[in-house]
Amino acid sequence: MNQLSLFDKALSKEELMGKKNLFFNEIFKAQLSFYHRRNKLNYKVEFKSDEFILIRLANKKVVHIERKFHRESFESEPSCLVGIYNTQETQYLLIESDRTSFGTSFTVARIIEKAFERELAKFNFRIKIHPKYEEKEFWELLDKYPDQVEGLRFEFEYPNLPRVNKFLSDELKEASKALNSGKTKIEFLAVDDNILDNLVEDNTELNSLVKTSAEGAGPVKIKIKGLKRWESTDNKVKSYEFDSLEVDAPAEMINQYVSGLKNLLSNE
Numbered sequence: 277m278n279q280l281s282l283f284d285k286a287l288s289k290e291e292l293m294g295k296k297n298l299f300f301n302e303i304f305k306a307q308l309s310f311y312h313r314r315n316k317l318n319y320k321v322e323f324k325s326d327e328f329i330l331i332r333l334a335n336k337k338v339v340h341i342e343r344k345f346h347r348e349s350f351e352s353e354p355s356c357l358v359g360i361y362n363t364q365e366t367q368y369l370l371i372e373s374d375r376t377s378f379g380t381s382f383t384v385a386r387i388i389e390k391a392f393e394r395e396l397a398k399f400n401f402r403i404k405i406h407p408k409y410e411e412k413e414f415w416e417l418l419d420k421y422p423d424q425v426e427g428l429r430f431e432f433e434y435p436n437l438p439r440v441n442k443f444l445s446d447e448l449k450e451a452s453k454a455l456n457s458g459k460t461k462i463e464f465l466a467v468d469d470n471i472l473d474n475l476v477e478d479n480t481e482l483n484s485l486v487k488t489s490a491e492g493a494g495p496v497k498i499k500i501k502g503l504k505r506w507e508s509t510d511n512k513v514k515s516y517e518f519d520s521l522e523v524d525a526p527a528e529m530i531n532q533y534v535s536g537l538k539n540l541l542s543n544e
Contacts, residue, residue, distance in 0.1 A: 430494070
């Protein structure tokens with residue numbers, strides 16, 4: 277199948293961005309390939325519409341069972357649910373946290389990112405997946421190190437989502453766009469042996485950067501006095517408690533499940 281057949285004329289950057297959702301949905305018309313530890317993973321599309329795709333992704337494992345002093349090994353494929361909510365305004369990746377299938381949701385995110393990156397490259401698009409987290413995670417991290425923060429680094433992938441863009445200053449957005457920057461870093465470092473001041477939520481400029489990061493634009497890294505490593509929001513992720521979905525669920529149950537997820541995301 278010629279995946280570019282719908283868009284056979286040269287498109288400007290603005291036109292490409294306007295059609296990014298169509299390109300994204302197009303990749304699911306072909307057979308995607310997901311890999312983990314050199315294993316090709318099985319997956320099943322549970323639900324698909326123009327704006328929401330729900331798949332079940334299976335890992336490959338070997339389970340060892342000992343019975344009457346005899347050890348046996350069995351191949352197993354525990355799975356987890358992955359939801360992709362894709363509209364012009366919003367794009368979310370939802371991953372079921374199930375340690376029996378994959379170690380963490382971050383592992384699944386990397387698998388998804390690599391698979392999508394291969395397909396989207398055909399349309400000259402890139403994809404970067406960053407966790408959306410609660411803003412309080414950043415402020416609580418600062419509270420752990422009072423009067424010890426000597427550096428802050430914000431790392432933003434080129435933000436094209438309206439919900440992310442709205443927190444950035446016009447100057448920063450225009451500069452990133454004019455320079456065609458794929459990643460923008462903003463770093464604040466204290467002079468000599470001092471610490472940064474005014475690290476409070478009432479600081480409007482700092483708060484807007486934190487909001488942008490928390491919406492999924494990229495992590496914040498914090499340099500703590502006396503520590504060689506930088507603390508980071510990289511391992512923080514927003515999560516919800518939601519009813520489980522049976523492996524062999526009827527269509528009606530799947531539709532209700534997806535409807536509940538969409539309602540949850542619409543209120544974000």
